[in-house]
Amino acid sequence: MKILTETNTKKLDHTILAETERWIESVVKKSLQRVPERKKRFKTLSDIPIKALYNPNDIPNWDYLKDMGFPGEYPFLRGAQPTSYRARLWTMRMFAGMGTAKETNERFKYLIKNGQTGLSTAFHLPTLYGYESGSPMSAGEIGKEGVAIDTLADMEALYDGIDLGKISTSMTINAPASILLAMYIAVGEKQGVPMDKLTGTTQNDILKEYQAQKSYIYPPEPSMRLIVDTIEFCTKHVPKWNTISISGYHIREAGSTAVQELAFTLGNGLAYVEAGIARGLDVDDFAPRLSFFFNAHNNFFEEIAKYRAARRIWARHMKEVYHAKDPRSWRLRFHTQTAGVALTAQEPYNNIIRVTMQALAAVLGGTQSLHTNSFDEALALPSEEAVKIALRTQQVIAHETGVADTIDPLGGSYFVEWLTDKMEEETEAYFAKIKEFGKGSMLEGAYVGIRNNFYQREIANASYQYQKEIESKEQIQVCVNAFKVEDVSNKKPDLLKITEEVGVQQVESLAEVKRTRDATKAQACLDMIREKAQTKENLMPYILDAVKAYCSIGEIVDVFRDVFGVYREESIF
Amino acid sequence: MTTEIQSKNTQIQKYVDLLKNPEKGPKKKRALARLITFIENGGPEAAKEIIPQLYPLTGKAHIIGITGAPGSGKSTLTSEISNHYLEQGLTVSVIAVDPTSPFTGGAILGDRIRMKKNFTNPNFFIRSMANRGQLGGLAMATKDVIHIIDAYGSDIIIVETVGVGQSEIDIFKSAHTTLVITPPGLGDEIQAIKAGLMEITDIFVVNKMDRDGADKRVAELETMLDFGENIQIENDYSQAKVVRCDGWRPPVIKTNGLTGENVPILLENIHRHFIFLEETGFKKKRLQFRYKHYIIExxxxxxxxxxxxxxxxxxxxxxxxxxxxxxxxxxxxxxxxxxxxxxxxxxxxx
Amino acid sequence: MDRKIRLIVAKPGLDGHDRGAKVISRGLRDAGFEVIYTGLHQTPEDIVQSVIQEDPDALLLSILSGAHPVLLPEIMKQLKANEIDDILVLGGGIIPEEDFPALKEVGVEAVFGPGTKIQEIADFIRANLKR
Structure with missing residues (x-):
């Protein structure tokens, strides 16, 4: 464990100090007179100033065993698993979903054929917000940003011919997560896979929705109740399920810095831990199933330091503050996706190179699974060809470069260790602030921070700052604000197009499901949910009954909207 | 140039005619919005063309001023108050004034977000206005705009501002009933109230009543009112004399704008104040005072x-x-x- | 002094990606515009109502979900139905170039994609006002 207050009693190496001074005075200054540095100030994307050179004095009092330790052991700085990629490579998990369930099913099969090792499902916006495809709110959105799912019938088509007992599935779903999880369980059951054999992840992380991504439905407290319901249910019945994927990805995409991504995500993680404990669960019963999801952005070393710091911070808090006993509760595992916002619409093929560098940072940071963006995503949903290149990028990194052959290869770099410490320090400062909001509670602090627009304001400020740096060319984006040419010969990629026909089909098939289901039974299930939502009982069993009776997500969410109310965000600038 | 003015006046005439039409609908609403734009951009020169034609239709609306610092929850409360009036079948209009950046001259006007529940209701109208600095004649433009909305046929007109500076405080000289919102926990705000708002307040609202310190804030205000009752205001020309009418002690009401808790009590008090003004003749006194100011401007x-x-x-x-x-x-x-x-x-x- | 230009920045549809809309709103404020931000999840009706009431000089619509072929023409249709033809309508977000002509056809004057400088948008608005 790195104790940050030790900096007061730094034991500096005075020989190195003197030698550094000599080097600067007699060598560097002379050189700078001839060729000055190319920037006035070097910094990371989080505005952390970067020096020209780092040496042992930048990580004083460094204690290898205490600060770094071994992979798979406290404080997990070097890795979550003892053998890391030497035993098993990261899971190559490409996020996919578009059009109807049948179309996405075909994309899944294509990816599996090309060597993908896990599934990741993107749902269309109406599903994320709990609207039926036929709702006026769904106009123009059906199948556009993900697959259109209304009822269990769609989920059956989505995973048709894919053995849920063999593959793990991640589902990017938040406010209606418990409903989609219930549907997944029901599909498994139909395939003959009992729920305790299912593996996968629901994102189920509502806090970051209020803070960044904005696909919330209900107010924070009832949303949290639904989340804790899934945690409680899975702990008993679906033990291999990752109940929440606590996500920094969207916080970053909304414009935060790397430090904010790290601090807000881990802070949210601790809030969920407190919520679980408040329900009466033992921390070690559910904390091992919490997983994380980070962004991989452009500043290479800052990203690597972020992943490393995340593991150490989480381990320390879980052990020291929340008194978890099981080392699996201390161990932070995470999925990574390369930064969507870093993709450019200008000369889109350059995105292949950006994604490669970002993916490499994630691997060097020890990610458990990885999604690489397709180069055409600043223009449209990814085409099959573009997705294949993105998957190949991972395969090249894994099998050709040798970077996966030793664990945490950058550990011990003066610069990387210093930067890891620095990010940890800044994260702790954010934690202190959130805790202050919550009078000692991270959960209450998160609620207060959301309602006071604290997170939203921090993120909005950071993203505006970034935009100003782009416009002033302090940050260079190749072919956006530098090296631009009007090149008409630059081949335009073939883009994937989702037609409005998909919407018509989906609305029809939903009507067909409603026609053929047992209407009385469906209504009884909805009534039961309404009744139980007003009690403190765990809602999962009732949701499971409702999805099996082919109630739509929209119908179930409408009941919750009635009982819990809807959340409205205040504007912030 | 003259043809430009002529064409502008033809346009103004078109919208004035639309506004005079007793039948409501999107066209009339648009006419209202267009006329407000003419006033915003053309000032008294435009108002001179518009107000004389519409004036006979005015004098019917109950004008409520709402002020409070950023973060006091005034927009959310305004939205709640509007809901209640709309539910009674009344027509409600809101003028939401936000500050202009002194550095760039630009502004972000975000009040519509909180009014989302209502803004497609045919009986509701909300207009965002930037205060365009303190020199921009905001108070005068607001008076003109209030008259146009009154002529449009709005039963309730709510003017909402952060209440910073004399120009914004002047706006409230147009209101029948002025609410000052002060949530608990903003320490120095009591000072701000003492400094300028005290004398124009008809009702104090301690919003965000679920927060710590709400009762303390109520007590502070009551103490301040106890003290203020003994103050003799000498200057006959002062707003205070007219507003701080005998027999009306501003009530202090706790609310929660987010949940709507106590909003009905607040509405009752607004109504009570309105009746009070009518019965005591203060309404006329205030109107005389208001028009003197209007005329002076x-x-x-x-x-x-x-x-x-x-x-x-x-x-x-x-x-x-x-x-x-x-x-x-x-x-x-x-x-x-x-x-x-x-x-x-x-x-x-x- | 030039007259103040009023803009509405709106996000039609369900997508919650408001980073761009917010950055643009701030940037345009700093360029001296009055920006009315109407928040997330706006239906075409919501947006047209805002336009009627606020009477802006320009309407900026940001969409990243791919719903633009449905939502933008619907907004334009409703504006037309209300006889509003003197405001400048612009699109932004993730809108493929091949869709530009169809949008232009219904009256969306220009589309600004990722990587656009705020200054470019400001200049475009000032040069293309319809009143």
Whole structure:
């Protein structure tokens, strides 16, 4: 464990100090007179100033065993698993979903054929917000940003011919997560896979929705109740399920810095831990199933330091503050996706190179699974060809470069260790602030921070700052604000197009499901949910009954909207 | 240039006619919005073309002023108050004033977000306005806009601002009932109330009542009111004398704008205040006062304009200027100005 | 002094990606515009109502979900139905170039994609006002 207050009693190496001074005075200054540095100030994307050179004095009092330790052991700085990629490579998990369930099913099969090792499902916006495809709110959105799912019938088509007992599935779903999880369980059951054999992840992380991504439905407290319901249910019945994927990805995409991504995500993680404990669960019963999801952005070393710091911070808090006993509760595992916002619409093929560098940072940071963006995503949903290149990028990194052959290869770099410490320090400062909001509670602090627009304001400020740096060319984006040419010969990629026909089909098939289901039974299930939502009982069993009776997500969410109310965000600038 | 003015006046006429039409609908709403734009951009010159035609239709709305610091939850509360009136079948309009950035002259106006529940309701109208600095004649423009909305047929007009600076406080001279919102926990705000808002407040609202310190804030305000009751206001010209009417002690009401808790109590008090104004004759007193101010502002504008025009282009003024250059007793700029003013006043009032 | 230009920045549809809309709103405020931000999840009706009431000089619509072929023409249709033809309508977000002509056809004057400088948008608005 790195104790940050030790900096007061730094034991500096005075020989190195003197030698550094000599080097600067007699060598560097002379050189700078001839060729000055190319920037006035070097910094990371989080505005952390970067020096020209780092040496042992930048990580004083460094204690290898205490600060770094071994992979798979406290404080997990070097890795979550003892053998890391030497035993098993990261899971190559490409996020996919578009059009109807049948179309996405075909994309899944294509990816599996090309060597993908896990599934990741993107749902269309109406599903994320709990609207039926036929709702006026769904106009123009059906199948556009993900697959259109209304009822269990769609989920059956989505995973048709894919053995849920063999593959793990991640589902990017938040406010209606418990409903989609219930549907997944029901599909498994139909395939003959009992729920305790299912593996996968629901994102189920509502806090970051209020803070960044904005696909919330209900107010924070009832949303949290639904989340804790899934945690409680899975702990008993679906033990291999990752109940929440606590996500920094969207916080970053909304414009935060790397430090904010790290601090807000881990802070949210601790809030969920407190919520679980408040329900009466033992921390070690559910904390091992919490997983994380980070962004991989452009500043290479800052990203690597972020992943490393995340593991150490989480381990320390879980052990020291929340008194978890099981080392699996201390161990932070995470999925990574390369930064969507870093993709450019200008000369889109350059995105292949950006994604490669970002993916490499994630691997060097020890990610458990990885999604690489397709180069055409600043223009449209990814085409099959573009997705294949993105998957190949991972395969090249894994099998050709040798970077996966030793664990945490950058550990011990003066610069990387210093930067890891620095990010940890800044994260702790954010934690202190959130805790202050919550009078000692991270959960209450998160609620207060959301309602006071604290997170939203921090993120909005950071993203505006970034935009100003782009416009002033302090940050260079190749072919956006530098090296631009009007090149008409630059081949335009073939883009994937989702037609409005998909919407018509989906609305029809939903009507067909409603026609053929047992209407009385469906209504009884909805009534039961309404009744139980007003009690403190765990809602999962009732949701499971409702999805099996082919109630739509929209119908179930409408009941919750009635009982819990809807959340409205205040504007912030 | 003249054709431009002509075409503008034709447009104004078109929208004025639409607004006079008793039938409501999106067209009338658009006419209202267009006329407000003309006032915002054209000031008294545009208002001169519009207000005289609409004035006979005004005088019916209950005008409520709402002010509070950023973060006091005033927009959310405004939205809740609007809901209640809309549910009673009344027509409600909101003028939401936000500050203009002194550095760039731009503004972000975000109040519509909190009104989302209502803004497609045909009986609801909300207009966002930037205060365009303190020199922009905001108070005057707001008075004009209130009159247009009144003529449009709005039963309730709510004017909402952060209440910073004299110009914004002046807005409330237009209101029948002024609410000052002060949530618990903003420490120095009591000072701000003492400084300027105290004398224009008809009802104090301690919003965000679920927060710590709400009761303490109520007690603070009550104490302040106890103290304030004994203050004799000497200056007859002061707003305070007219607003701080005998027999009305501003009630202090706790609310929660987010949940709507206690909003009905607040509405009752607004109604009670309105009845009070009517019954005691204070309403008339206030109206007289309000129109004096309105007239003063209009006079200032046109006098300045006329005076400038005359001083720079009228030959007769040169006789006075000549005298100045003699540097004699009685030919100084003050005496000369007084003489000119005499001529003006004789022309208008004798 | 030039007259103030009023803009509405709106996000039609369900997508919650408001980073761009917010950055643009701030940037345009700093360029001296009055920006009315109407928040997330706006239906075409919501947006047209805002336009009627606020009477802006320009309407900026940001969409990243791919719903633009449905939502933008619907907004334009409703504006037309209300006889509003003197405001400048612009699109932004993730809108493929091949869709530009169809949008232009219904009256969306220009589309600004990722990587656009705020200054470019400001200049475009000032140069293309319809009143």
């Amino acid at each position: 209009i006079l200032k504008y046109f006098l300045v304009k006329n005076v400038e025009e005359i001083v720079f282009s009228n030959e007769k003024i040169n006789e006075f200027i000549e005298k100045l250059l003699a540097y004699e007793q009685g030919s100084d700029p003050y005496t000369i100005s007084e003489a000119i003013l005499e001529v003006f006043l004789n022309r208008y009032f004798s």
